[in-house]
Amino acid sequence: MGSMNSSLEVEQASELEIITLANNNGMTVEIINYGARVKSIKFPVHNKPTEMILGYDSATDYITDDFYLGATCGRVCNRIAGGNFEIAGREYQLPLNDGDNCLHGGIDNFSKRYWAVDKATQSNSSVTLSLISPNGDQGFPGTLNLSVTYQLSEDNKLSIEYLANTDSATPINLTNHAYFNLGEQDCQSLYLQMMSSAVLETDSANIPTGNIIPVEQTDYNFREPACVGKRQGNTQDKSLKEKQGYDHCFVLDNAPFAEPKAVLTSLKNQISLSVYTDQATIQLYTGFYLSGEFGSYQGLCLEAQNYTDADNNKHFPSNILQPNQKYQRKIIYQFESIT
Numbered sequence: 165m166g167s168m169n170s171s172l173e174v175e176q177a178s179e180l181e182i183i184t185l186a187n188n189n190g191m192t193v194e195i196i197n198y199g200a201r202v203k204s205i206k207f208p209v210h211n212k213p214t215e216m217i218l219g220y221d222s223a224t225d226y227i228t229d230d231f232y233l234g235a236t237c238g239r240v241c242n243r244i245a246g247g248n249f250e251i252a253g254r255e256y257q258l259p260l261n262d263g264d265n266c267l268h269g270g271i272d273n274f275s276k277r278y279w280a281v282d283k284a285t286q287s288n289s290s291v292t293l294s295l296i297s298p299n300g301d302q303g304f305p306g307t308l309n310l311s312v313t314y315q316l317s318e319d320n321k322l323s324i325e326y327l328a329n330t331d332s333a334t335p336i337n338l339t340n341h342a343y344f345n346l347g348e349q350d351c352q353s354l355y356l357q358m359m360s361s362a363v364l365e366t367d368s369a370n371i372p373t374g375n376i377i378p379v380e381q382t383d384y385n386f387r388e389p390a391c392v393g394k395r396q397g398n399t400q401d402k403s404l405k406e407k408q409g410y411d412h413c414f415v416l417d418n419a420p421f422a423e424p425k426a427v428l429t430s431l432k433n434q435i436s437l438s439v440y441t442d443q444a445t446i447q448l449y450t451g452f453y454l455s456g457e458f459g460s461y462q463g464l465c466l467e468a469q470n471y472t473d474a475d476n477n478k479h480f481p482s483n484i485l486q487p488n489q490k491y492q493r494k495i496i497y498q499f500e501s502i503t
């Protein structure tokens with residue numbers, strides 16, 4: 165105590181808030197305002213509350229997190245090639261924080277901000293956090309007003325709703341970066357099913373080439389449930405071998421919101437997680453960059469979002485939000501016992 169570092173931590177920690185949501189079926193969710201993150205999701209396994217995602221014990225540990233644990237990523241999650249893009253003939257340059265590219269919104273991205281907690285609407289089942297991202301923030305144009313609402317239902321759905329508006333055209337692509345292991349030691353024995361018929365081809369820096377590849381006859385075909393660890397361990401696919409796992413953007417089939425877009429299952433704990441979303445893709449990332457107190461593959465992310473680098477691929481659905489438009493996206497994580 166007393167060193168500059170610890171006094172800095174205390175100062176920053178004083179702004180930290182933990183919000184707990186709970187339902188009457190034994191599910192609890194902890195949200196922290198630093199990065200509008202999901203810190204914990206506990207769901208009963210054989211009547212014992214069990215952690216479903218990766219997290220740090222202490223909320224202050226998130227301040228030094230490099231892995232985007234449970235985070236709200238933005239303004240533009242995933243990669244923007246060269247950190248640059250053009251809107252209406254004007255070029256914008258963002259800071260580069262992933263080799264030559266910009267990842268998850270830049271160096272000081274939304275996962276590193278203290279979001280405001282809306283006390284007026286807060287309850288045991290719901291909380292809204294908001295943030296104002298000023299014009300020029302991380303190089304992005306326009307003042308962006310945004311909020312994320314977390315709501316826990318009695319039928320064990322954690323719903324995440326993003327809302328935003330801007331006063332000048334800007335790209336926006338928000339996602340949640342929770343790492344799931346459904347109470348297992350890692351994600352290797354989980355089964356995954358995804359309603360995706362195509363994946364974005366990427367180069368070794370994870371930047372889309374622009375090609376959209378059908379998943380048929382490939383190790384990207386999760387249309388029937390497949391064991392994640394077996395798939396990535398036995399693969400002959402060049403990109404999967406090079407990366408040592410999945411870090412790919414799966415284009416979701418056009419299906420009604422009410423149909424799950426991905427289902428992750430733990431046979432051991434007899435639990436399934438269904439992901440519902442109106443986003444166009446899911447980035448499946450199997451956590452092979454995790455290190456330090458976490459091991460590779462200790463959890464996997466199912467990041468519902470728009471196509472990677474839509475800002476430099478005009479044939480992908482656009483990320484651009486205009487001043488007269490409202491950005492509104494939804495992700496639901498539903499947990500179920502499958503006994």
Ligand code: BGC
Pocket residue numbers: 230231232242370411447449453465467
């Ligand atoms: C990306 C990974 C990246 C990770 C950072 C994921 O969304 O796809 O490439 O390393 O975020 O934790």
